[in-house]
Amino acid sequence: MAQKAVFYHAGCPVCIDAEQRFAHSLDPRAFDVEIVHLGEDKSRILEAQQSGVRSVPAFVVGGEPYHINFGAALSDLQ
Amino acid sequence: MAQKAVFYHAGCPVCIDAEQRFAHSLDPRAFDVEIVHLGEDKSRILEAQQSGVRSVPAFVVGGEPYHINFGAALSDLQ
Numbered sequence: 001m002a003q004k005a006v007f008y009h010a011g012c013p014v015c016i017d018a019e020q021r022f023a024h025s026l027d028p029r030a031f032d033v034e035i036v037h038l039g040e041d042k043s044r045i046l047e048a049q050q051s052g053v054r055s056v057p058a059f060v061v062g063g064e065p066y067h068i069n070f071g072a073a074l075s076d077l078q
Numbered sequence: 079m080a081q082k083a084v085f086y087h088a089g090c091p092v093c094i095d096a097e098q099r100f101a102h103s104l105d106p107r108a109f110d111v112e113i114v115h116l117g118e119d120k121s122r123i124l125e126a127q128q129s130g131v132r133s134v135p136a137f138v139v140g141g142e143p144y145h146i147n148f149g150a151a152l153s154d155l156q
Contacts, residue, residue: 021139022100025108061099068144 002032008048009057010039014071018057022068031061038077045078080110086126087135088117092149096135100146109139116155123156 007023009015023033036044038056048058052065055073059066085101087093101111114122116134126136130143133151137144 017142018144021142021144022104025105026100027103027105030103064095064099066096066099066146068146 002028002030003061005031005033005059005061006048006051007033007035007057007059008038008044008053009035010072010077011037012056012071014069015057018068018071022059038074042077045074049074080106080108081139083109083111083137083139084126084129085111085113085135085137086116086122086131087113088150088155089115090134090149092147093135096146096149100137116152120155123152127152 005026007019009019019035023035026033038045038048048060051060051063053060053074055067056071057068059068083104085097087097097113101113104111116123116126126138129138129141131138131145131152133145134149135146137146
């Protein structure tokens with residue numbers, strides 16, 4: 001069964017690049033990907049923080065954060 | 079056609095976790111993944127550096143580096 005993966009981003013160039021490269025290219029048999037734009041949905045920032053996300057773009061899989069390069073600090077989105 | 083993606087790592091816990099999460103979970107229709115252990119194959123370090131890799135674990139896709147979290151600096155592997 002596919003595991004849930006949340007991709008958090010903020011529309012920044014680094015974010016969009018990572019989204020195009022990875023968020024749309026994970027094996028659908030392995031991951032069920034949800035894409036969350038934290039600039040547009042600030043109500044999800046707390047959830048990202050609680051999963052250990054410090055910057056975007058980042059995936060959270062199995063409760064663990066995976067930061068991909070550095071686009072923007074989460075603290076700058078609040 | 080699948081695009082070449084090189085996953086560079088050094089056997090560190092962060093590397094192995096990222097490898098298990100992502101290197102084996104990319105859509106095979108999108109990516110043809112090569113896994114390179116820079117601790118065991120130091121001859122590939124220069125190539126990683128030239129692609130902009132500064133730390134492992136990292137993917138290089140289309141000539142661009144994608145660092146995932148931080149396991150070890152490339153400079154510490156030389």
